[in-house]
Amino acid sequence: MKKACLLLLPILFMSCPKEQLQQSVSEAKGQYITVLGTAQDAGYPQINCNKSCCKPYHDGKVAKKMISCLGLIDLEAKKKWLFDATPDIAQQIQNLSNELETTSVIDDVFLTHAHIGHYTGLMFFGREAMGAKNVPVYAMPKMKTFLETNGPWSQLVSLENIVLQKLQHNTSVELTNELKITPFLVPHRDEFSETVGYKIEGKHKTALFIPDINKWQLWEKNIVEEVKKVDYAFLDATFFKNGEIPRPMSEVPHPFIVETAKLFENEDKVTKNKVIFIHFNHSNPALQDSNTLKMNLESKGFKFAKEGMRVAL
Secondary structure (H helix, E strand, O other): OHHHHHHHOOOOOOOOOHHHHHHHHHHHOOEEEEEEEOEOOOOEOOOOOOOOOOHHHHOOOOOOEOEOEEEEEEOOOOEEEEEOOOOOHHHHHHHHHHHOOOOOOOOEEEOOOOOHHHHHHHHHHOOOOOOOOOEEEEEOHHHHHHHHHOOOHHHHHHOOOEEEEEOOOOOOEEEEOOEEEEEEEOOOOOOOOOOEEEEEEOOOOEEEEEOOOOOHHHOOOOHHHHHHOOOEEEEEOOOOOOOOOOOOHHHOOOOOHHHHHHHOOOOOHHHHOOEEEEOEOOOOHHHOOOOHHHHHHHHOOOEEOOOOOEEEO
């Protein structure tokens, strides 16, 4: 069984039991992405929600879902990285440390943008919490300026809890000789900062991470063609379909899951298998393990991120 897990390692780890999974990853001495959270910025359950979407949690039937976040691990280099600093960062960093214990709490943090679920976890590096020293935090120019010039984030900078590193659109950052990260701008509600997605390139595989974007047609690139260029694509799946929340959904113009699936309907299953939906609003039925809408798309080849999911690079 151990050999079978190793053969599947470059594709997806979900098919192997946890104990065998941990062993196979270690034996591979490889790089992998681990899903540390799947929910939209406000998490699940969402504050003051007693509707049917959050009732399973209040009834004790389902667990809390942490906010959308990816971890990146290189077992050979003994390094680990975080993509987005969510309000759930304490548990997410602990979960990452459980996979790889090193002398540093985290090697680098890469931010996507200045919406609450994606950067406010930085506060836990501050003097009221961890009192961290010189944690490298990568941010785009506008995001970097926002953190430097607005409290309480500016205090993290002045006290050197964090050290800001500037990113540039389409300019790669080499993490190791066989691992690099490239940020790219995407259209979103950019009130305080730019918004970026990331391309993560490992020794053997590549991945996209786009947790937040406006409708795909507003992007200069074709998402289907971009997915074809990589092995995995973690894509914005905030809402399943129109009418999901009691407000004009044009105010939050994320691509609906059904819209994304429609774009890929004529592609082969190999391409559909690359799509991994993430960043689910509390109202999104995809947060629930058993849902007919979700299961229908899974039968067509699409995947849905779950905490603990791993993909090899």
